Amino acid sequence: MAFDVEIDTLTGDLRIPTNLITGPALILQRVRTRLSTFFGEYLLNRFVGLPYLAWREQKPPDEAAIGAVVFAEISTTPGVIRVTSFAVAFDNATRALRIEGDVVIEGLDPADEAVVSFVGIVGLGNSTPAVISFHPVSGRIAGI
Secondary structure, three states: OOOEEOEOOOOOOEOOOOOEEOHHHHHHHHHHHHHOOEOOOOOOOOOOOEOHHHHHHOOOOOHHHHHHHHHHHHHOOOOEEEEEEEEEEEEOOOOEEEEEEEEEEEOOOOOOEEEEEEEEEEEOOOOOOOOOOOOOOOOOOOOO
């Protein structure tokens, strides 16, 4: 059984007291971590992360290409079974991409599956791009 220390989703710091997490909470934390890592940020492997700064420079942004990269990043996360109802939409007024869909992840029981909805925003304006955050909106494990 895999486990890791719990990271506070708001600050990105370790929680005090330190907790170990497993199961669906660990899978969601892995997805959040993958989506919040900028390309070249990780010191041990400079080829890990999403190219948020390069996306910011695209005018107009290539919605299909950005969506494909985010889709691949989520679907290859250990514990994610499949990504369903994935959609990308660009808002000209805010210069932001809205990415939403459902993810089927492994549950606590090997025969169990849990569906979690997510909504993410990628800011592409003149300011620093916002990182996509993975928020459980609905589903059987919405409280995680």
